[in-house]
Amino acid sequence: MRDVMADAWLIARKDLSIEFRTRSAFLSAVVFSLLAIVIFFFAWDATAVPAIDLAPGVLWVIFVFSGLLGMHRSFGVEEPDRAIDGLIAAPIARESIFLGKAIASLVFIVAIQVIAIPAVALFYNLPLGKIAAPIAAIAVLAAIGLVAVGTLFSAMAVNTRLAELLLPMLALPFFVPIVIPAAQATAKLMSGRPVGEAVAWLKLLIAFDIVFVVACALAYPFTIEE
């Protein structure tokens, strides 16, 4: 297990180095996030819908779609010179490839969240101060589930001609069980309810995280076998 995690970290560091240098997916995701916040903000009638009802939805729409950009790139970087063959032939567990890709995508999504959450709070005038820590915890927990599913489907979609289309089509239905408890828990906290009221949703979120991480890590080796 130590070897699996060490190899996963090696692959994640490689992916993050590539993203840090090219910044192609990250910049696209940040621009998309900020643009979406602005569009939602100007389409919003503050007299009809309170900010605390709208903001959690805005937040999770942004995370899901900006996250897809990063997940698509996850296996996309392996394609141009078939570097994935180098990983498959290497003396490492297939699971470490999956985990490495998932860790890199997790860092990507968390980086988007670090920018998007304060931006949403700013636009919708949300008192984030006291609930910042629990909101961050929810965001990270949901990101774990999203990257597990997204990484698996990215591996499946990358070799197809319509990868950009196929990844969201495959992944979005599986994102629903993650996004519902995450959005519900976020809404409870943003509306000033005590953390205890969000615990049931958090438990559900953690349960789906465990199921998706284990199932996707076990299923991944089958996606790369030709």
Place this chain on the structure above:
Amino acid sequence: MQSSAAPVITTENLTRKFGARRAVDSVSISVSSGESLVLFGPNGAGKTTLLRMLGGILKPSSGGAKIGDVSMPGGADVRRRIGIVSHHSLLYDALTARENVEFAARLYGVRQYRQNAMQALEAMQIDDRADTRVSELSRGMKQRVSVARAIVHNPDVLLADEPFTGLDVVGAKALSTLLIESRSRGAALVIVTHNVDEGLSLATRAAIMNRGSMVSIEDRTAIEPHSFGSRYAAMVSADA
């Protein structure tokens, strides 16, 4: 002459189908330590598919391949013994040559990965561009880095798919020297090439594949280069 040593690479009726098409059809070969089997064959003959199965990248449809006593794709121990030069570079454009080779070294569990990476780049005479991003290298330079990537862990089985592609005279000479040295220290080589002169200069045995099957395997000592070249050219022309 085929070595009397125990074979390092063995295939038995190795077959790979893509749909109804048999890309590799019941191929049985063995390559021992210190041997280099050079594979010739027209495009689509199945050479690359054969190498991909030997390297554990592709699963056979039937039959099997072994490295030592272990059936491929095998576990980490057997895959650590194999070096692969693919006709894709297997490199990341955004990383430097050194970072690519060091990454491969670490994947293969090389402890002194920095030192080994530089040695491999030096062997391919590309160490002066070690800190250049791969995206900024020419096709031939990329190929040199790709070879360095394949040998950084000192494999005792080297599978090379058209390794001379894109190399200039200096690069080709460095690669020939490296392959001959690897063979001398006991590595088993399988090399795919279209260049008959280059291939025969490296071969201890030469084989011709066509339409997925092994048409001939001959000891290098029994081959007269001119007639072999003519025979191979005739086969490629007939197949075109």
